[in-house]
Amino acid sequence: EPEVTQTPSHQVTQMGQEVILRCVPISNHLYFYWYRQILGQKVEFLVSFYNNEISEKSEIFDDQFSVERPDGSNFTLKIRSTKLEDSAMYFCASSEGLGGHEQFFGPGTRLTVL
Amino acid sequence: GEDVEQSLFLSVREGDSSVINCTYTDSSSTYLYWYKQEPGAGLQLLTYIFSNMDMKQDQRLTVLLNKKDKHLSLRIADTQTGDSAIYFCAETPLYNQGGKLIFGQGTELSVKP
Numbered sequence: 001e002p003e004v005t006q007t008p009s010h011q012v013t014q015m016g017q018e019v020i021l022r023c024v025p026i027s028n029h030l031y032f033y034w035y036r037q038i039l040g041q042k043v044e045f046l047v048s049f050y051n052n053e054i055s056e057k058s059e060i061f062d063d064q065f066s067v068e069r070p071d072g073s074n075f076t077l078k079i080r081s082t083k084l085e086d087s088a089m090y091f092c093a094s095s096e097g098l099g100g101h102e103q104f105f106g107p108g109t110r111l112t113v114l
Numbered sequence: 115g116e117d118v119e120q121s122l123f124l125s126v127r128e129g130d131s132s133v134i135n136c137t138y139t140d141s142s143s144t145y146l147y148w149y150k151q152e153p154g155a156g157l158q159l160l161t162y163i164f165s166n167m168d169m170k171q172d173q174r175l176t177v178l179l180n181k182k183d184k185h186l187s188l189r190i191a192d193t194q195t196g197d198s199a200i201y202f203c204a205e206t207p208l209y210n211q212g213g214k215l216i217f218g219q220g221t222e223l224s225v226k227p
Contacts, residue, residue: 004156031213042118042219043157043202048212056212091156098213099145099206105156 002026004106006092012112013082021077021109023092032075033093033103034067036060043091049075082113116140120203120218127226132190134221136203139184143205146179147215148188151200160188160201190223198225 005024013019025032034046048055049067066078075094079086089110093103117139126132138146143165149157163170163177163186170177176189190197203218 033213033215035215035217043204043215043217045214045216048214050212056214058214093157095213102159102162103213103215105149105158107154107156 002104004092004094004104006090006106006109008109009107010110010112012114015084015113016081019079019082019111021079021090021092021111023075023077023094023106024073025075025092025094026104027073029094029096029104031055031095031098031101031103032067032069033095034077035091035093035105036088037091037108038085038088046077079111082111084113087111087113116205116207116216118203118205118216118218120201120221122219123222123224125224125226126193128193128195130193132188132193132197132223132225134188134190134201134203134223136186136188136218137184138186138203138205138216140205140207140216141181141184142208144208145206146177146186147202147204147206148175148177149202149204149217151202151220153199157202193223193225195225195227198223 032049037043047057089108092106095101095103147162148160174191178187200220202220204215
């Protein structure tokens with residue numbers, strides 16, 4: 001069964017460093033998403049991406065964040081200068097369409113900023 | 115603003131029914147979802163309901179939607195120990211063009227044998 005994969009499963013970085021979180025969405029999906037979950041808090045939407053551009057982004061997704069689909073398979077989230085409060089589980093998701101189409105989630109990358 | 119709220123914990127005995135509740139604030143919601151998260155795994159869609167429906171049944175799962183009270187519930191019949199997980203309620207606002215899901219904080223279901 002097709003699935004969304006994410007690497008690495010755990011990333012530890014120093015404050016101020018750049019990190020790139022990688023995702024491989026399901027191959028025939030057209031919509032891609034990033035969410036994050038700070039420990040003990042809700043899963044929060046960060047950004048959605050369609051047709052090689054951002055469809056929607058949340059207030060959290062400021063200039064420190066960027067997304068890219070560098071080739072036909074990967075979807076990346078870059079955080080330019082990490083802060084302590086960026087420590088969270090980051091989930092990638094993809095879907096065939098919007099509305100009632102299921103968003104398939106990856107297992108997440110745990111980012112720890114020291 | 116948009117908000118989705120759930121109680122944090124629910125404990126039931128194996129074989130009993132579980133009812134997980136959710137309230138939401140956005141009256142323009144189009145789809146409401148239930149996701150399940152097992153330890154170390156991503157979120158898995160269990161079921162969803164369109165906002166013009168009152169009820170949806172899928173095997174052991176029953177979703178009830180009370181639009182007036184903005185209340186959504188998930189009933190799991192004959193709960194098994196394998197149902198132990200965190201259950202997230204989520205909604206998609208009507209105006210949303212980007213597919214954003216707004217999640218509750220999740221209800222941790224513990225099933226005791």
